[in-house]
Amino acid sequence: MSEHLPVIVVLAPLFGAVIVGFFGTRDRHLCFPIALTALALSFVCSIGVVHHVATVGAWDYFVGGWESPHGVGIQLRADGVNSLLLLAIAVVALLALVYSIRQDGEKDAEKSPFFYVLFLLLCVGLFGITITGDAFNVYVLIEITALTSYGLVAIGSSRRSRVAAFQYLVIGTVGASFYLIGVGYLYLAVGSLNMADIRTILAANPEIANSRIIGTALVFILLGVWTKMGLFPLHGWLPNAYSYCPSGSANLMAPLVTKVSVYVMIRILFGVFGLGVITENPGWSDLVVLIAVGSIVAGSVMALTQREIKKMLCCLIVAEVGYMVGGTWLGDAGRWGLTGSMYHILADAMMTSCLFLAAGVFAKQFGATRLEHLSGLFRRSPWAAGAFTLGGLAMIGVPPMCGFFSKFYLIRGAIDSGHWLYIVALLGSSLVNAILFFRIFEIAYFGEVPESSESSEGGCPTRGRHAAWRTAPLLVAAALTLLLGIFNRPVIDLIRGTVVENIDIVSMQE
C-alpha cells in the first residue's frame, strides 16, 4: 500500500468525485463527508510522500508498472520541489472544503452536489499536474483543471460570473493549446514525452538542445503557462473570473490554480529544458524578468485603484505571479531566485488562501464586499479580522510571516544576478501592499460600526451557529502563514536539496 502513495494522492479525489456524483445527488448530506474523506486521504498520502522525499530522496513511480524502456508509461515523480506543493494543495483544498460545508436551509448553488464533484475534480487536476513526470500528461491535467474551473466560476449566482467564465474559457483554451503545440514541437525534436527522458536526451545532444525547434517549443510552452497563470499582459481573464465566482470556488482556485501553473513553468525549465536556458541566454532571461517587473507594477497599480476587496486581491495575484516568474528567470549562480520562487509558491498559496477565506467570511457574514463596508470590523468579528491582518502582514512581508522569507530569498537572488529593476519593483510592490492593507486595517479598526449592520443580515438567520465553520479554516490558514514563516528552514532545506543536487547533475552533463 505504502509504495503506491504518489498515485493515491491523485486517485482519492477522482474516486471521491465519482462517488459524490453517484450518491450525493440522491442524498445531499453525503456530499460533504465523502469529499472530506477523499481529500483527507490525499492529505495523509501527501504527508507520506513528503516524509519519503525528506528522508529517502526523490520518488519515481510508474503507473501500472510500465517502466521507461517503452517510453509510453506515465511516470509520477515527487521531489523536494513538488512534494511540498502537493501538501499545500491538500491543505488549501481541505480549508476551502470546510469553509464550504453545506448548511441546512441554504439554497446556494455552490452547495449543490455538482459543486463538490467539480471541487474534487479540480483537486485531481492540481495534484496530477504537480506530481506527473510526463509532458503530455500535464496538458490533459491542465485541461481537467481548466474545465472544472470554468464550471466553478459559472456556478455563481451573479449574471456576470457566466460571462467571466466564458471569457476565461476562451483565453484558457488558447493558453492550453499553446502548451500543447509546444509539447508537439518538443516531441518532434526529441521523440519522447517523459520529462526525465527528454532532459537526458537534450543534455546528451547539445546540437538538438540549441536547435531552433527546441526554442520554438519553449516559447509556445511559456506562452501557454503564462496565459494560465495570468502574467501581465495575459492576465485579462483573472480578476473577473476570481471575483465574480462564489467564494467557495474562489477559496480553492485563487490560491492554487495560478500557483500550480507557475510550478509547471519551473518544472518545464528545471526538469525538461534545463536551467541552462536561463543562464546561457541572458538577453532572453532579462526580457522575461522585465515582463515580470511589468506584471508586478501593473498588478500593484491595478490593486490600488480597486475598491472591491476580492478584485483587489485578484490584482495582487497578478503582482505575485510576477514575483515568481521573475525569481525563476533571475539565473543567479546560487539559484536563490529559484529557491525563493518555489518557497513563494507555497507561501503565496497559504497567504492567498487566508485572504480569500477572510474575504468570503466578510461577504457572507456582513455582506461586506467593498473596502468601505469593513468599518468597525475588529469590533464586529475580532477573530476573522485578526486572521485577515495576519494574511495582510504576510502579503506585505513583515518578518515572522512567510511572505518576508520568500522576498528575502528573491532579493538575494536578484542582487547576485544584478537585476536591480526587479528589486525596485519587488520593494515598491511591498510598499503598495502596505498602503493597501493598512488602509483596510485603518477602516476596520477605527471605523464606526454601521448602525444598519445587524438589521441588514435578515437573510442569514443561521449565521451565529455556522459562523464557526467559516471562521475555523480562516484561523488555521492564518496560523499556517505564520508557521510556514517561522519554520521556513526545513522547507528551504528540502527545496535546496533538489535545486543544489540538480546543479551538480547539470554541470556534470554539460
Add this chain to the structure above:
Amino acid sequence: MMEWIKTTIVPHFNFWIYVVIMMLGLWAAIGKNNLIKKLIGLSIFQTAILLLYVSMGVKEGASIPIVDETMGEAAVDFMAQGGGAAGATAFPINPDLFANPLPHVLMLTAIVVGVATLGVALALCQVIFRDFGTLEEPEILNQIQTIQDDV
C-alpha cells in the same frame, strides 16, 4: 521562387496548412463578436493542432503499427507478453514500415478534451443567452455595466 516552394512548402505541406488554419481559428476566437462564432474559431484552432500531431506520426508507405504473422509467430508471442526492450534486439522491426502510433493516440485524448471544452462552452452560451437575451459580446458588456454590484 518555384524552387523555394518546391523545397520548403511542398515537403512540409501539412505543417504550413496547420499554421494557416490555426491562425484563422485564433483570429475568429479573438476577433469575432458573436460568442458562437468565437467557439467555432476556438474549435478550428484546436483542430489545427490535431493536424500537427497527426502529421508527425505519418510516414509515406507506412502501415498501421500492428505486429502480424509475417514477422513470425515468435514475434507475435513476444509482443503479446508485453514486449520490452529486449524485443527490439530479438525481433528487429523496420520503423519505416509503420506509422508512429503515439501522436495519434495522444490526439484521441486531445479530441476528447476539445469536445468537453465545446460542451462546457455551449452550456455557458445557453445560460448567457437566457440571462442576457443575446449572444453578441458588445451588447452583453453593455448590459453588464448597468448591473449593480451583486456579488
